[in-house]
Amino acid sequence: xxxxxxxxxxxxxxxxxxxxxxxxxxxxxxxxxxxxxxxxxxxxxxxxxxxxxxxxxxxxxxxxxxxxxxxxxxxxxxxxxxxxxxxxxxxxxxxxxxxxxxxxxxxxxxxxxxxxxxxxxxxxxxxxxxxxxxxxxxxxxxxxxxxxxxxxxxxxxxxxxxxxxxxxxxxxxxxxxxxxxxxxxxxxxxxxxxxxxxxxxxxxxxxxxxxxxxxxxxxxxxx
Amino acid sequence: xxxxxxxxxxxxxxxxxxxxxxxxxxxxxxxxxxxxxxxxxxxxxxxxxxxxxxxxxxxxxxxxxxxxxxxxxxxxxxxxxxxxxxxxxxxxxxxxxxxxxxxxxxxxxxxxxxxxxxxxxxxxxxxxxxxxxxxxxxxxxxxxxxxxxxxxxxxxxxxxxxxxxxxxxxxxxxxxxxxxxxxxxxxxxxxxxxxxxxxxxxxxxxxxxxxxxxxxxxxxxxx
Numbered sequence: 133x134x135x136x137x138x139x140x141x142x143x144x145x146x147x148x149x150x151x152x153x154x155x156x157x158x159x160x161x162x163x164x165x166x167x168x169x170x171x172x173x174x175x176x177x178x179x180x181x182x183x184x185x186x187x188x189x190x191x192x193x194x195x196x197x198x199x200x201x202x203x204x205x206x207x208x209x210x211x212x213x214x215x216x217x218x219x220x221x222x223x224x225x226x227x228x229x230x231x232x233x234x235x236x237x238x239x240x241x242x243x244x245x246x247x248x249x250x251x252x253x254x255x256x257x258x259x260x261x262x263x264x265x266x267x268x269x270x271x272x273x274x275x276x277x278x279x280x281x282x283x284x285x286x287x288x289x290x291x292x293x294x295x296x297x298x299x300x301x302x303x304x305x306x307x308x309x310x311x312x313x314x315x316x317x318x319x320x321x322x323x324x325x326x327x328x329x330x331x332x333x334x335x336x337x338x339x340x341x342x343x344x345x346x347x348x349x350x351x352x353x354x355x
Numbered sequence: 356x357x358x359x360x361x362x363x364x365x366x367x368x369x370x371x372x373x374x375x376x377x378x379x380x381x382x383x384x385x386x387x388x389x390x391x392x393x394x395x396x397x398x399x400x401x402x403x404x405x406x407x408x409x410x411x412x413x414x415x416x417x418x419x420x421x422x423x424x425x426x427x428x429x430x431x432x433x434x435x436x437x438x439x440x441x442x443x444x445x446x447x448x449x450x451x452x453x454x455x456x457x458x459x460x461x462x463x464x465x466x467x468x469x470x471x472x473x474x475x476x477x478x479x480x481x482x483x484x485x486x487x488x489x490x491x492x493x494x495x496x497x498x499x500x501x502x503x504x505x506x507x508x509x510x511x512x513x514x515x516x517x518x519x520x521x522x523x524x525x526x527x528x529x530x531x532x533x534x535x536x537x538x539x540x541x542x543x544x545x546x547x548x549x550x551x552x553x554x555x556x557x558x559x560x561x562x563x564x565x566x567x568x569x570x571x572x573x574x575x576x577x578x
Contacts, residue, residue, distance in 0.1 A: 248548065278577070291576055294559070322562045325471065329552075329559040336517070336552040337575070339545045344578040351574045352560070353514055354501070355567040 143309075144205025146170040146198045146212065146220060149180045152236055153211030155282025156274060158184050161191035162285060163312040168194050170201025177201065187285045202227040207234060207305070209274075214239035214250070214257050221264045228268045232302040234309075235261045235327070236274045238334035247339055249332035258296065258327035269302035271295060272327035273310065273318075275334050278347035289313065291349030294321035294330045319352045366532075367428025369393040369421045369435065369443060372403045375459055376434030378505025379497060381407050384414035385508060386535040391417050393424025400424065410508045425450040430457060430528070432497075437462035437473070437480055444487045451491045455525040457532075458484045458550070459497045461557035470562055472555035481519065481550035492525035494518060495550035496533065496541075498557050501570035512536065514572030517544035517553045542575045 143160050145153040148169035161167045161184060169184070171177035177195030185193050195201075202208055202224035212220050214237050221228075237257040239250045254260040258272035273295045281289045293310045295318050297303035307318035321330060337348045366383050368376040371392035384390045384407060392407070394400035400418030408416050418424075425431055425447035435443055437460050444451075460480040462473045477483040481495035496518045504512045516533045518541050520526035530541035544553060560571045 246545070246548070249552065281577075294563075319563060320566050321559065322469070322566055325469070326559050326562055329472065329555050332552050333556060336544065336549050339549055340517075340542060340575060340578060343543050343545055346578045348575050348577040351576050352563060352571050353574050354504075354571040355563060355569045 141206045142166050142168060142204055144168045144170055144201040144208045146201060146208060146210055146224065147216065148201070148209070148211060149176050150211055150213070151279035151283065152274070153209060154180060154184065155279045156209060156211065156236070157193065158187055158285065159282055159289075159313045160309070161188045161193050165312065166192040168196060168201045168204050170196060170198040172198060174200070199224050199227060205231070207232045207309070209234045209236055210261065211236045213237070217257055217261065218264065221261060225265060228265055231268055232305055233261065233265060233268045233270045234274070234306055235270055235272045238275045238331040240335055240338070245342060247335040249335045255325070256328035256331050258324055258331070262298070262324055269297065269299040270324065271297040271299070271302050271306045272321075272324060272330060273306050275330050276337060276350050277316065278349055280347050288315050289349070290315045292317050292319050292351045294319045294352070296321040296324050296327040296330060298324045319355060365389050365391060365427055365429045367391045367393055367424040367431045369424055369431060369433055369447065370439065371424070371432070371434060372399050373434055373436070374502035374506065375497070376432060377403060377407065378502045379432060379434065379459070380416065381410055381508065382505055382512075382536045383532070384411045384416050388535065389415040391419060391424045391427050393419060393421040395421060397423070422447050422450060428454070430455045430532070432457045432459055433484065434459045436460070440480055440484065441487065444484060448488060451488055454491055455528055456484065456488060456491045456493045457497070457529055458493055458495050460484075461498045461554040463558055463561070468565060470558040472558045478548070479551040479554050481547055481554070485521070485547055492520065492522040493547065494520040494522070494525050494529045495544075495547060495553060496529050498553050499560060499573050500539065501572055503570050511538050512572070513538045515540050515542045515574045517542050517575065519544040519547050519550040519553060521547045542578060
């Protein structure tokens, strides 16, 4: 497969000015990865990149408009709100061919402070992404990792990342990326069919956060 | 509310001859609770009670037909396969009035070794149970705890039990019951609306079990 023997691995974070994308970009930059922040607004992306650069001196962080970031990335993270996923993917589709696309999107709605998972016709945001991008390797991951914790450099983020994909080698590549962030552990979540449960779990964790005034994450025990 | 000051607390396990009900009944019996196993077939219930009694000498375990068990229980666990839940609840409804009903049911289907959550019109098995039993206090709990581990006496079962209900005092009662089983910890999962995520998560855990040849459970970290 195309991925084998690939040395360079630029990580692009589309929607990387939002909390989850920003937090992940920071952690990967701190881990020594080259990172590009994407945004609809190139200037906002560059501002975020500069702000992250201050938190991670010596790291390689740049910012650009989403389609340029998609082009530059070898592995491309999708970290927009669900409502923005489809338009974004349709816009950048041509730049994602034969690339690993990491879908971080959890389709949620919040009413009176309570989160709930919204129904997605294709089953999950990740399944929908794979439908839109038949020539990309979609991998669902990182939904349950607290953005609020990621964005504080060197704060211990001690959770498990369930990784789901229908493509084995891309799934293993992303599991390897998870291991680059200290204290995170990847758990093989089998096929993309399972991404639904991981995405929806985010709603439960947000509701638990409200009760406990905490930033909860999960661990899978017994594996 | 009715529950306050209640001293006696007989636990009934309808569908208690199945793996999850049997495992929970055993653990509660070992914790000193009085337990009655219910089954469609009263003789099978009594056989299971006798088998559990051998694993928990000195414990108070009996068996009876589901409707008798429902009548005897102060707190009644529903541990049947989802397909059997509605007929069972309609059969025993009159015996569940003003009682705490602990719904353990995860609506699942298994195809070619892979589990998936089946869609429930009311949102979840627990929401459906509350619809059928408007005069009972439905609490969803214990879905993610491995039956295979529960049923081995004294084996450490080190997981979290997310407990969801729209009734605060019954929810706290069930959280207290969770604490009676060594190493299990209750986590307040807010309203019954969230039971959906906990029920569906069972499918993910079963698929993870298949990959890792393990009995996985979850922990909520950060709370």
